[in-house]
Amino acid sequence: MAELLSPDRYFDPEPTQRALAREMYAGVANLPLVCPHGHVEPRLLADEQATLGTPADLLIIPDHYVFRMLYSQGMAMEDLGVPRADGGQVERDHRKIWQRFCDHFYLFRGTPTGIWITDELATLFDIHLPVTGANAQPLYDQLAEKLAMPEFRPRRLFERFKVEVLCTTDAATDPLLHHQALRASGWAGKVLPTFRPDAVVNLDTAGWRENISALSTLSGVDVHNYATFTQALEERRAFFKQMGAVATDHAAQMVATLPLSTHEADVIFQRALRGESLPTDAANFTSHMLFEMARMSTEDGLVMQLHPGSLRNHNELIFDRFGRDKGADIPLAVDYTRGLRPLLNVYGNDPRLRLILFTLDETTYGRELAPLAGHYPALRLGPPWWFYDSLNGMQRYFDQVVETAGIYNTAGFNDDTRAFLSIPARHDVWRRASANWLAGLVARHIVSLTDAREMAYEMTYGLAKRAYRLE
């Protein structure tokens, strides 16, 4: 594995470019990590004594990148310890789960998951055995031993990683107890909540009415119509903001932002409360609410993030058996040009709005997102998302976005991960990819070395802070 951790990894082999990439990278490799969007559980950091669990807890059971690949090659999710929705039996022997993973680690050759895990083992754990079936048990032993040490507790790792700020993602109905505990603990680590109201805004969410009840309880507003719904959301936004939140986050299957009249919105909302939604209600209401969320962001200054274009829970069998977020969300083609127009025509020229867009449809980088972000003052483009948080994904993003929008209309990097331990590896991939891309520009005399150095700093540190108003 040693050869994989070359200090020149991911750089172009051409010597001129490689030397420049090395130089670019050296300037940014040790900058603090700005993590404005992710899914780390605040619980891990709220409790000083929290641990990361077993190697299977750490790298397999919660990671849909990992188990989706193993599942695609015929392994049962149960055999990987993924919990069933009905509480049915799954593998509990974490050594066996680990063995299965190591037996099939070759599946991850050439994938970001392969890169991250290889990097994590070597860089964080100083473990250099190749991940193979034969090495599975010794690897488990070494990992388990380290994970038991105090320096592998999440807070110590947070400090070791030099995380300057980490934003979690939290339901509108989350009381933010862990965040409150975190603040109360006096620990210096900066961990902020993010307001994600999907489960109350998207009427077709499983358990939507229960979510509305929770929203009433938490906001102190009795939500019984559209007016009180809006009021409750504004209440929660204010609470999140008071708890340090700088942003909101929104999912939507399609991009549509057409506002309804208040009357129409109320009619749809009340139908949903009565459990009588029409087939088109959910889509129309989400479209309307994205428009409304832009209005609220314009007013309260929370940065609005939009992650559209995923058909969630594509595989019904997996959804029924294991629930959501099990690696079965599949992207769709998206029309940002028409879909965002109503919102942008009202708020896109307003300097108070900051709207950060993500995509799973790379064809929109050059065709729609860069042209939009290179014009509307409210827009910034988020980094390559999900399947595209990868070396090729980054290269395509740079090549297709920057010529039209420049780097200053992008939002730098965020790791968007549930896997706390993978944060440094993910940032390192971005830093190396950025360094290598800039080296290519310098080597071809497209930007000067001086400019490239500034750009490297912005891409890996400055832009993320400014985009999320974290300065």
Added chain:
Amino acid sequence: MAELLSPDRYFDPEPTQRALAREMYAGVANLPLVCPHGHVEPRLLADEQATLGTPADLLIIPDHYVFRMLYSQGMAMEDLGVPRADGGQVERDHRKIWQRFCDHFYLFRGTPTGIWITDELATLFDIHLPVTGANAQPLYDQLAEKLAMPEFRPRRLFERFKVEVLCTTDAATDPLLHHQALRASGWAGKVLPTFRPDAVVNLDTAGWRENISALSTLSGVDVHNYATFTQALEERRAFFKQMGAVATDHAAQMVATLPLSTHEADVIFQRALRGESLPTDAANFTSHMLFEMARMSTEDGLVMQLHPGSLRNHNELIFDRFGRDKGADIPLAVDYTRGLRPLLNVYGNDPRLRLILFTLDETTYGRELAPLAGHYPALRLGPPWWFYDSLNGMQRYFDQVVETAGIYNTAGFNDDTRAFLSIPARHDVWRRASANWLAGLVARHIVSLTDAREMAYEMTYGLAKRAYRLE
């Protein structure tokens, strides 16, 4: 031309990567050829005395890659000897056809056709004259002389090419007489049929009712309604399987897999028998039948191949005058995510199904196909198809598919060709492209040299065998 046949052809010029590519390639260059999908006429191999005809028969008249380009630049199809549907007069002097081709061979600069033909002439015929108008007649003489030799008969070439297995593509109504003759001849070459029922499944096929009659005759089932249609198809599948078939193949303009009720299917089928189809019948029936074909594959184990997204016979004048497959099929954007969902929700988790997907819409590689194949156990991705069976097509495929799906959810390579003689050149392009891509991963320390060697073997040999259950 000599410079074009450098042993380093198609490799990146950067010395580190090139040296690695050379090494990767050396390990796979001489592996046997696995050809699980193609359009070689079984007639050529059924008869030991069959020949490949004249140079024009070999390289021009049947090759739509060739004559489409010549046509696009103003040459008449008739002047290239392409037969007319009405039997009208076309050029019969093959030397003249050859001259016209050589006069315009410059049009193929930078195209796969240019690469294949250059390779074929040099590697198979040991002919090194550049293809130009001035050299046309000497080239014709040299080629004709060789083509007359016994070692240029198809069976000898099959052996020389080291073809381990070659699958043809055969209509559901094909009696497979050539395949029977082949088996009876005692020749050791492994040539298998593939079941392609498009002409009976797609109601809008020209001559559909005649095809149904033929289906009745061959299956021994009197097809007069949907039930007997299904029965006849199952009968033919069983026959193909008995004749060695391992797979089926399906075209469809759009990807839709929504099943009808048996009653609805019957109503549509009977309308078609009466010649009274409604405008939407064909699309709905094809959608239903793709679902049904997945069911049958789940039951009989034949690997299902789906090649969608081509608007066939775009140019009506060419279709009327020359018929189908004349280079005028033009791709469309395709929605696999929604279109395959009904099928995948019923059969996608079933280990008995193997569904291999092809595309002419490269935007779906990263957005839809790799995410689907990296999750559903039934899926594998076929290699770049048709216009994308090219160096850049392969590079984009590797770069967009592997990070999400890995290489083990792909089906390796197949040549998909009518041009028997081009088989080795096409595999060689894939082997070199694979070697070069892997060299890039090694040079950037993304995979180890050891892993890359295994990957090269799989990509050029192992995966195709396993994907098509040829082991």
Added chain:
Amino acid sequence: MAELLSPDRYFDPEPTQRALAREMYAGVANLPLVCPHGHVEPRLLADEQATLGTPADLLIIPDHYVFRMLYSQGMAMEDLGVPRADGGQVERDHRKIWQRFCDHFYLFRGTPTGIWITDELATLFDIHLPVTGANAQPLYDQLAEKLAMPEFRPRRLFERFKVEVLCTTDAATDPLLHHQALRASGWAGKVLPTFRPDAVVNLDTAGWRENISALSTLSGVDVHNYATFTQALEERRAFFKQMGAVATDHAAQMVATLPLSTHEADVIFQRALRGESLPTDAANFTSHMLFEMARMSTEDGLVMQLHPGSLRNHNELIFDRFGRDKGADIPLAVDYTRGLRPLLNVYGNDPRLRLILFTLDETTYGRELAPLAGHYPALRLGPPWWFYDSLNGMQRYFDQVVETAGIYNTAGFNDDTRAFLSIPARHDVWRRASANWLAGLVARHIVSLTDAREMAYEMTYGLAKRAYRLE
């Protein structure tokens, strides 16, 4: 800045490829410029004494590439001197505008605008100060001094640039007075009009009825129904042709080319005259008229250019305040395969038609445009348009088009610019990008050096002349 003007700029750093690129480039760097499509004002060349104005007139105020980026980062259009539609006050101090531009020139790092401006300052003005806020005033002084010199008058630059022919773009209702003055002046520069009838053909154009009145006046045909409309258009085409025009140019939001009956066309046209258009009228009429324009081109031989797929004036606030062409036109996904079929089925096989297609949807290069152009004799593909007139845009175009269509179904380069001064820089980027791409083919032994030299000549000079019938 000196390092940016390396003689090797934009070439791959790998020494083998770079040496070949240098050699390819040397063969074409000094060829005359063929400019068959652009938006230079003929006024500039009609009057021998015309000047280019101040540095802000030259590089900022009229250039939507420039002010869109500055606007996206929060600068007001008024502060950049962009004129308001209502004549309201905007910045008039060109030194202040220039200062703002220089203060923010870093936004253009890695963009084509950054490249062009850097090149223009150094190559045309021999100015080598970096564009920064600190250097703004000295830069202004140096530029203003040069711009006042006779050798910076447009005609002298035209000659210095070695422009062999330059086509402007002119409304159907333009009397071509500047073109007439140009011809009358006896100057040898070849400047030709292009017939662009969008503002009379697209019924939803602001001021359409006034345009129709102007059409009546200029054509001498009283346009009061569809028949006289057609007659007037034919009249104007004949006039443009007589004034040297070789081409027409057409925009359309979507690609549709379905002809209406003459009666239907007349009904729609008359509804529009009465100001009673139905919501679908404009789209249907444009679709019909594209078909009709192909008919007329088949008859009169004017090359037809089609630039579809842009949602014009996406930002209503900007449109209301500043009018059209203000950097707020945003691309859409386009379906050429279905959309062009009606037109191609009637005229696509006709050698009298030459239809040059442009796109802002790069996904269509490989999927639709190259397959269409590699088949239909009437088609050629225009170079990368607008946001894709860039190094990466060109590389993607070469990589996605040529394998299927070859280079001989492309139309070479055109600069499509309003910015007269940027013409040489834009051609130089194309020449370098072509040279570098060809060098890559030679270095990988895909084409021979001899062939690549011919291809370089064609790509940078020959193809444009032949595509536009300028020989």
